[in-house]
Amino acid sequence: MASPEFFQGSAVKTPERYKRIRNGLVEMWRKQRPRYLSKTAARKQLKDCGDVNVIGRVHEALERMGAINFGAEAGDSVPRPPAVPRPPKPVAPRVKPTTESAPSSALSRYVLWKT
Numbered sequence: 001m002a003s004p005e006f007f008q009g010s011a012v013k014t015p016e017r018y019k020r021i022r023n024g025l026v027e028m029w030r031k032q033r034p035r036y037l038s039k040t041a042a043r044k045q046l047k048d049c050g051d052v053n054v055i056g057r058v059h060e061a062l063e064r065m066g067a068i069n070f071g072a073e074a075g076d077s078v079p080r081p082p083a084v085p086r087p088p089k090p091v092a093p094r095v096k097p098t099t100e101s102a103p104s105s106a107l108s109r110y111v112l113w114k115t
Helices: 015-032 039-045 052-064 106-114
Strands: none
Touching (some): 015 052, 039 052
């Protein structure tokens, strides 16, 4: 059995909910085969089926048994549009401290005394 948590008499995790998640994942995989069906893409399409962790555990179980993502590479998911490059942040010029503006810490007094 793939996910025993659905078959322990819980009011929330029911066999019907497991079946909805399982059938939804298998149907999504069939529609986009041979591309990889990621957990994130599946979760976005499964509404009112459970939290992200539950959907993830069913997804992993179906992958292990070969029901989804069989023969797909993890990089075969739907291609993303290229990222828009951001302009570089301006860099403030560094100002070398002078003896007038140097802090009066023990280290700076030592450095000033040695020079």
